[in-house]
Amino acid sequence: MTLKAIIGIGSSHPRGAELVQRAALFLDTQKHVHVAACSSVYKNAAKNMPFAVSYVNAAVAVETTLPPDALWLCLHKAEAKLGRLRWPMPYIVNRTLDLDVLWYSGQPQRSMFLTIPHPHLKARPFALRPLREVATKLHWTHTQAISIR
Numbered sequence: 322m323t324l325k326a327i328i329g330i331g332s333s334h335p336r337g338a339e340l341v342q343r344a345a346l347f348l349d350t351q352k353h354v355h356v357a358a359c360s361s362v363y364k365n366a367a368k369n370m371p372f373a374v375s376y377v378n379a380a381v382a383v384e385t386t387l388p389p390d391a392l393w394l395c396l397h398k399a400e401a402k403l404g405r406l407r408w409p410m411p412y413i414v415n416r417t418l419d420l421d422v423l424w425y426s427g428q429p430q431r432s433m434f435l436t437i438p439h440p441h442l443k444a445r446p447f448a449l450r451p452l453r454e455v456a457t458k459l460h461w462t463h464t465q466a467i468s469i470r
Contacts, residue, residue, distance in 0.1 A: 323384050324426040325357075326392060327455060329439070329448045330379045331419045337377040338362050340403055340418050345381050347399045354395060358382040358458040360451035380423065380451035382458070389422060389430045389437060396420035423452055 328348065332340045341362055349356040360380045367376055385392055397420075405417045423439050430437040442448055 323386055326383050326385055326389075326422055326426065327424040327452050328381050328383060328396065329419075329421045329423045329452065330381065331376055331421075331447070332416060333367060333374050333376045334417045335374065341377055341379045343403055344399050344418055344420060345379070347402060348381065348383060348395070351395055351399075353386045354392070355384045356381050357384050358455050360454040360458075363447065363450060365447040376447065378447045378451055380448070380455045382455045389425050390432050390434055392425070393422055393435050396422065421448075423448060 330341045330344050334340055345356055345359050348354050358381065362377050362379045365376045365378055367374065387395060400418050400420055403418050405419070421439050422435060422437050423442055425437045428437070439445075439448070
């Protein structure tokens with residue numbers, strides 16, 4: 322069964338916009354994942370991070386047959402392929418690339434690895450703006466695409 326998901330993509334790398342685009346292209350090459358729509362790339366100031374440069378953020382809507390945890394692993398594969406190092410780096414650092422499952426077919430999910438919708442999504446306009454744009458491109462109603470109000 323094919324399900325829909327929205328993936329948030331962010332980067333604080335100097336070539337962040339390029340990395341965001343490369344991440345979307347990489348995801349579309351993965352078995353069981355098809356990128357159905359991409360948002361614009363938005364530039365945002367880093368908050369509460371004194372050494373951070375600005376971030377770029379976008380979102381992609383995907384159609385997938387992967388369950389949430391397998392999709393999450395696919396995102397980690399994309400991050401690693403495009404140069405993200407995870408450990409032993411501190412949690413709040415500049416990020417080469419960050420991919421998050423923001424929404425998964427309107428079904429809240431909780432596992433050992435992830436929580437969907439993303440637990441901080443409501444407080445992150447830098448993630449909500451591209452999410453809403455990509456949902457609108459697909460003509461998903463807000464109740465179908467975003468049940469987080």
